Amino acid sequence: MIERLWNGVRFRLSWLLGRRCRLLAGSRASAVELEPAWQSVLSRSRVVASVAGEMIVVRIELGPVSSGSAKAWVNYAADMLALLRTLPEEQLPTHALDGFASLLDEWRPIADHDAPFRWTSEEPPERVRYLLNALYIAGTMIEGEALSGRARLRPAAADEFHVLVVREVLDALEHESRADAQFVDQMRNVWGIARRD
Numbered sequence: 001m002i003e004r005l006w007n008g009v010r011f012r013l014s015w016l017l018g019r020r021c022r023l024l025a026g027s028r029a030s031a032v033e034l035e036p037a038w039q040s041v042l043s044r045s046r047v048v049a050s051v052a053g054e055m056i057v058v059r060i061e062l063g064p065v066s067s068g069s070a071k072a073w074v075n076y077a078a079d080m081l082a083l084l085r086t087l088p089e090e091q092l093p094t095h096a097l098d099g100f101a102s103l104l105d106e107w108r109p110i111a112d113h114d115a116p117f118r119w120t121s122e123e124p125p126e127r128v129r130y131l132l133n134a135l136y137i138a139g140t141m142i143e144g145e146a147l148s149g150r151a152r153l154r155p156a157a158a159d160e161f162h163v164l165v166v167r168e169v170l171d172a173l174e175h176e177s178r179a180d181a182q183f184v185d186q187m188r189n190v191w192g193i194a195r196r197d
Contacts, residue, residue: 055124056124056125056176057122057123057124057125058122058123058124058125058128058172058173058176059120059121059122059172060119060120060121060122060123060128060168060169060172061118061119061120061168061172062117062118062119062120062164062165062168062169063116063117063118063119063164064116064117064118065116065117065160065161065164066116066117066160066161067110067111067112067113067114067115067116067117068157069117069157069158069159069160069161070107070110070111070117070161071111071112072155072157072158072161073111073154073158073161073162073165074104074107074108074111076154076155076158077100077104078104078108079152080138080142080151081097081100081101081104083142083145083150083151084097084138084141084142085097087141087145091137091141092134092137092138092141096130096131096134096138099127099130099131099134100131100134100135100138103131106119107119117161125173125176125177125180128169128172128173129173129180129183132166132169132170132173132187133183133187135165135166136187136190136191142154162193163193166191166193166194167193167194167196170184170187170188170194
């Protein structure tokens with residue numbers, strides 16, 4: 001039983017990383033060495049090894065985008081986050097709202113500078129999918145609240161940043177795995193701003 005589980009884990013890891021990965025021993029962390037053919041496909045992902053084990057992360061890079069658009073989006077998102085916290089939790093769990101709040105706390109000081117907004121992070125693909133899906137749901141909820149007069153729609157000044165976030169995150173996630181590629185396709189099918197046509 002344990003051998004079958006290990007073989008399944010080993011198969012899954014090799015499938016995710018292009019079948020030929022080798023962890024190179026380091027001090028506390030390890031690097032991943034891939035055959036050259038797989039390096040371009042997996043250029044945005046890497047394995048981070050820790051004492052607890054390995055974790056696959058996706059590198060998200062946002063920007064450059066105007067600080068004015070980033071600031072308008074962060075301010076709008078903070079207002080809408082406060083509104084979303086007053087709505088029933090069955091549509092959007094507190095965990096997702098807390099994830100948004102954490103990102104806003106990180107992005108606000110960057111957006112407050114005059115220089116173009118740039119941000120880089122490495123996150124587990126599961127968290128990226130979860131928060132991006134929650135952002136889509138939050139948008140549909142806000143549209144519904146706006147129709148009833150309880151919310152306002154995103155200001156035009158924030159559009160550049162909003163489109164960048166959605167598209168750059170989807171682009172980063174697209175090559176992580178087949179499941180991630182399917183998720184990206186589904187989001188692009190239902191979310192107009194996610195499309196690049």
